[in-house]
Amino acid sequence: MLKIADELAKDSSVPAPVVNSATSADISSTPTALPTECPYQLSDEKVVYTGRWLSTKQVKFRTQSGNEGVWQFSNRTTRPEKSVVDGVDVLAVLKKSGKRYFILVRQWRIPMNGWCLEFPAGLIDENETVEEAALRELREETGYSAKLENIIHKTNGIQGLDPGLTSDSLQFVLIEVDGDAPENATPQQKLDHTEAIDVILVECDKAFEYLKSVENSIHIEAMVYSFVLGHQFSAKFSGR
Amino acid sequence: MLKIADELAKDSSVPAPVVNSATSADISSTPTALPTECPYQLSDEKVVYTGRWLSTKQVKFRTQSGNEGVWQFSNRTTRPEKSVVDGVDVLAVLKKSGKRYFILVRQWRIPMNGWCLEFPAGLIDENETVEEAALRELREETGYSAKLENIIHKTNGIQGLDPGLTSDSLQFVLIEVDGDAPENATPQQKLDHTEAIDVILVECDKAFEYLKSVENSIHIEAMVYSFVLGHQFSAKFSGR
Numbered sequence: 001m002l003k004i005a006d007e008l009a010k011d012s013s014v015p016a017p018v019v020n021s022a023t024s025a026d027i028s029s030t031p032t033a034l035p036t037e038c039p040y041q042l043s044d045e046k047v048v049y050t051g052r053w054l055s056t057k058q059v060k061f062r063t064q065s066g067n068e069g070v071w072q073f074s075n076r077t078t079r080p081e082k083s084v085v086d087g088v089d090v091l092a093v094l095k096k097s098g099k100r101y102f103i104l105v106r107q108w109r110i111p112m113n114g115w116c117l118e119f120p121a122g123l124i125d126e127n128e129t130v131e132e133a134a135l136r137e138l139r140e141e142t143g144y145s146a147k148l149e150n151i152i153h154k155t156n157g158i159q160g161l162d163p164g165l166t167s168d169s170l171q172f173v174l175i176e177v178d179g180d181a182p183e184n185a186t187p188q189q190k191l192d193h194t195e196a197i198d199v200i201l202v203e204c205d206k207a208f209e210y211l212k213s214v215e216n217s218i219h220i221e222a223m224v225y226s227f228v229l230g231h232q233f234s235a236k237f238s239g240r
Numbered sequence: 241m242l243k244i245a246d247e248l249a250k251d252s253s254v255p256a257p258v259v260n261s262a263t264s265a266d267i268s269s270t271p272t273a274l275p276t277e278c279p280y281q282l283s284d285e286k287v288v289y290t291g292r293w294l295s296t297k298q299v300k301f302r303t304q305s306g307n308e309g310v311w312q313f314s315n316r317t318t319r320p321e322k323s324v325v326d327g328v329d330v331l332a333v334l335k336k337s338g339k340r341y342f343i344l345v346r347q348w349r350i351p352m353n354g355w356c357l358e359f360p361a362g363l364i365d366e367n368e369t370v371e372e373a374a375l376r377e378l379r380e381e382t383g384y385s386a387k388l389e390n391i392i393h394k395t396n397g398i399q400g401l402d403p404g405l406t407s408d409s410l411q412f413v414l415i416e417v418d419g420d421a422p423e424n425a426t427p428q429q430k431l432d433h434t435e436a437i438d439v440i441l442v443e444c445d446k447a448f449e450y451l452k453s454v455e456n457s458i459h460i461e462a463m464v465y466s467f468v469l470g471h472q473f474s475a476k477f478s479g480r
């Protein structure tokens with residue numbers, strides 16, 4: 001399923017990753033080919049619980065060297081048949097009066113037993129593209145409107161949220177929202193009748209300081225924190 | 241539990257967030273106080289499955305306006321008593337021969353039924369600090385050594401991985417690894433007997449192009465992708 005080495009060999013414009021295997025740690029620009037098949041022999045998969053929203057499974061696994069174990073995980077039961085992912089996360093930047101804000105939401109999460117700071121997000125509906133779901137969730141959860149042409153980037157493939165525990169997955173849609181447009185003068189949320197969501201705007205260049213100031217008072221979603229860390233330390237990563 | 245407004249009022253050096261409530265969408269630098277109590281009335285919590293690694297629960301909830309529903313979620317059963325989070329994710333930057341690389345790992349994930357590209361990470365052991373767990377996991381999963389003084393940043397609080405589905409949580413530890421140090425000349429992994437992990441080094445400034453080139457061949461963990469998006473679009477977020 002994975003062909004990093006092959007994939008990259010096809011297209012010389014793509015930067016080659018450096019693969020360190022356990023036995024060879026030389027850094028070179030020629031990636032080592034990695035095995036593509038599943039390294040486990042799986043058996044006895046059992047659904048141990050099925051609910052309206054998720055099902056829990058257990059499977060036995062055996063490594064190539066003969067070690068055995070059991071894996072337990074919980075998957076959503078709601079993914080539309082035609083969709084490769086369960087949901088979408090919206091990385092939205094609001095441009096308003098010359099300033100830039102990340103649009104975040106605060107929401108009580110029962111599994112976390114507390115308030116969480118997250119990206120606007122949601123599950124993909126039947127017969128909906130990821131882009132459509134992103135624009136809809138942004139509008140419903142925050143009141144802000146954007147159009148397809150405001151989408152700066154969309155990821156592809158399957159981004160797992162917690163790959164050791166669940167198949168729950170999403171794609172990211174990065175949207176620039178025009179806060180000076182008339183339709184965004186007085187944004188009005190359209191929440192489901194069980195949702196309680198507050199919109200929190202954070203100036204992009206103050207986002208790291210903001211997260212540090214609230215990290216002990218609200219549960220900051222891992223994706224939000226890693227995104228802001230990527231932004232904050234970008235110059236350092238570039239050696240600047 | 242949350243006191244964004246109070247928290248910020250205490251320290252005037254902290255940037256104030258802008259809170260848009262559903263009824264007021266004015267942007268101002270004075271945050272609106274948000275309610276802190278749980279907006280749901282919870283009842284009938286039941287453990288519907290308990291396994292060695294996770295337990296699945298179901299709880300009824302009722303909103304303040306009287307709407308009712310059921311929430312199902314799965315939590316890890318392995319969090320040490322003294323730890324506020326389940327695990328740690330290591331954002332490691334390798335500096336070697338004048339270049340900078342993100343240290344990522346490739347791992348087969350049974351819940352995802354495929355190879356995943358992730359940060360080095362792991363569960364926190366009994367009587368271990370988050371920093372110690374980060375250095376240990378980096379060493380075990382990638383072979384690279386670092387010391388406490390190489391830690392550039394550590395987050396606090398509870399970062400939920402998939403807050404609508406699980407309480408599974410972590411903190412991030414950002415580490416600069418000296419790839420030119422003698423102890424990192426020939427990094428050797430020390431994997432658990434059931435782990436199969438490959439180390440993948442990606443030049444920081446080519447990480448976005450790399451992720452785009454492999455996103456359909458490997459499942460890129462959401463946190464990895466959002467981190468790289470934060471890095472890649474940093475100048476745009478800053479209005480540069």
